[in-house]
Amino acid sequence: MSTQLSRNETAWWREADAKHHLHPFTDTKGLANEGGSRIITKAEGVWLTDSEGNRILDGMAGLWCVNMGYGRKELALAAYDQMLELPYYNTFFKTATPPSVELSEKLAKITPDGLNHVFYGSSGSDANDTIVRMVRHFWNLARKPTKKIFISRNNAYHGSTMAAASLGGMAAMHGQADLPLPGFEHVMQPYWFDLGGDLTPDELGLKAAEALENRILILGAQNVAAFIGEPVQGAGGVIIPPESYWPKVQEICRKYDILLIADEVICGFGRTGNWFGCETFGISPDIMPLAKGISSGYLPLSAVMVGERVAGTLIEDGGEFYHGFTYSGHPVCCAVALANIRLMEEENIVEKVRSKTGPYLQAKLNELADHPLVGEVRGVGFLGAIELAKDKATRARFADVGTTGALCKDYATGNGLIMRAVGDTLVVSPPLIMSKPEIDELFKRARLSLDMTAKDLGVM
Numbered sequence: 001m002s003t004q005l006s007r008n009e010t011a012w013w014r015e016a017d018a019k020h021h022l023h024p025f026t027d028t029k030g031l032a033n034e035g036g037s038r039i040i041t042k043a044e045g046v047w048l049t050d051s052e053g054n055r056i057l058d059g060m061a062g063l064w065c066v067n068m069g070y071g072r073k074e075l076a077l078a079a080y081d082q083m084l085e086l087p088y089y090n091t092f093f094k095t096a097t098p099p100s101v102e103l104s105e106k107l108a109k110i111t112p113d114g115l116n117h118v119f120y121g122s123s124g125s126d127a128n129d130t131i132v133r134m135v136r137h138f139w140n141l142a143r144k145p146t147k148k149i150f151i152s153r154n155n156a157y158h159g160s161t162m163a164a165a166s167l168g169g170m171a172a173m174h175g176q177a178d179l180p181l182p183g184f185e186h187v188m189q190p191y192w193f194d195l196g197g198d199l200t201p202d203e204l205g206l207k208a209a210e211a212l213e214n215r216i217l218i219l220g221a222q223n224v225a226a227f228i229g230e231p232v233q234g235a236g237g238v239i240i241p242p243e244s245y246w247p248k249v250q251e252i253c254r255k256y257d258i259l260l261i262a263d264e265v266i267c268g269f270g271r272t273g274n275w276f277g278c279e280t281f282g283i284s285p286d287i288m289p290l291a292k293g294i295s296s297g298y299l300p301l302s303a304v305m306v307g308e309r310v311a312g313t314l315i316e317d318g319g320e321f322y323h324g325f326t327y328s329g330h331p332v333c334c335a336v337a338l339a340n341i342r343l344m345e346e347e348n349i350v351e352k353v354r355s356k357t358g359p360y361l362q363a364k365l366n367e368l369a370d371h372p373l374v375g376e377v378r379g380v381g382f383l384g385a386i387e388l389a390k391d392k393a394t395r396a397r398f399a400d401v402g403t404t405g406a407l408c409k410d411y412a413t414g415n416g417l418i419m420r421a422v423g424d425t426l427v428v429s430p431p432l433i434m435s436k437p438e439i440d441e442l443f444k445r446a447r448l449s450l451d452m453t454a455k456d457l458g459v460m
């Protein structure tokens, strides 16, 4: 470590970071070549501040999670009070704590009917690992022990542990760890812009649902345990499914007695304009993992909501479930989640996203559709995607997919806006408390970044 640098200087943080910190989803060598990490030091509302004093508009709510925005004293105080009262106790071996009980009761109330039981973890990934173990145990108990295979979609994201990454459909992740594990299958995603060809979006939705049915028939329904899908695929590029998709998928799951799992890690807690994405898309899942927005990201917490069929069997016939985490039902995380849900209710934030700020954000997003670089915009609630394409009519991509998206994302960062690039799709998922003037600012900066990219490509 250089002795000349002090901790007041960005260079000190960057140097220490590069030397010792292995980052998730980051090319460490590339990072060093590009001058090191951006160091975020503070945040308030929807604004981040970095170590250079720049203010950056957070169009991604951190990683799709800071739904109630930064700097909420109510959440900090809930953590402080709970830490003084009882900073930790576990929920193993017939023990509970008041926050873990209260949150369970609250989640049973606010989630869709029939989901009345909850198993806690600390991340979306461990929630999905829990589901794999729980579902296999369930089918054993239900005397259908051959039902073990999980079907998911290409490009799905369900987390980074071995089972969660196997559920996910990200080829790059699979490649680095010899995944998926046996027993995980992937089918077509309902991604009209890329896969629609001459079909209408609804025809494509049905085609994607039929891909599920065909796979079930190939595998044998007696071998398939569950289908898992995000109501809207998030990390895969904010893929809004055509209206035909989910009803058909649900019908297929029921027809073959396959459990339906809606991964609500991103869509839950207001993101799509309802408390849960299932309500927006008319899905009645058997199981529903939650994380991120449950605590607005202030502390790590996940919850697997389990419906009567699975929970009833586990409780009646399962005996001890040999599964759990030291931090399952952590009292401080649960107290913060309770305070976060209370805040959401007091500020009527879900209704606001559904009928006021959500439609406003979608209208602003739609204004970008006429930009020469933009092939399509799509969104729901406080989720939005901007597809960059060489040709709007044919939906032809730019050569070397990902380069244009990365260029535009870098311009956005320079213009003080965090967006994410998924290939050549730019996505936004802002804090749900974002005001109309802040939404204006977001799209002003997004358009400027698109213009700068277009100039570079000689399109403008």
Ligand code: PMP
Pocket (backbone or CB within 6 Å): 063, 122, 123, 124, 125, 126, 128, 157, 158, 159, 160, 230, 234, 235, 263, 264, 265, 266, 291, 292
């Ligand atoms: N499921 C979905 C739909 C997600 O988007 C994510 C994270 N982006 C996860 C699961 C994994 O959550 P975590 O990163 O908390 O493990």
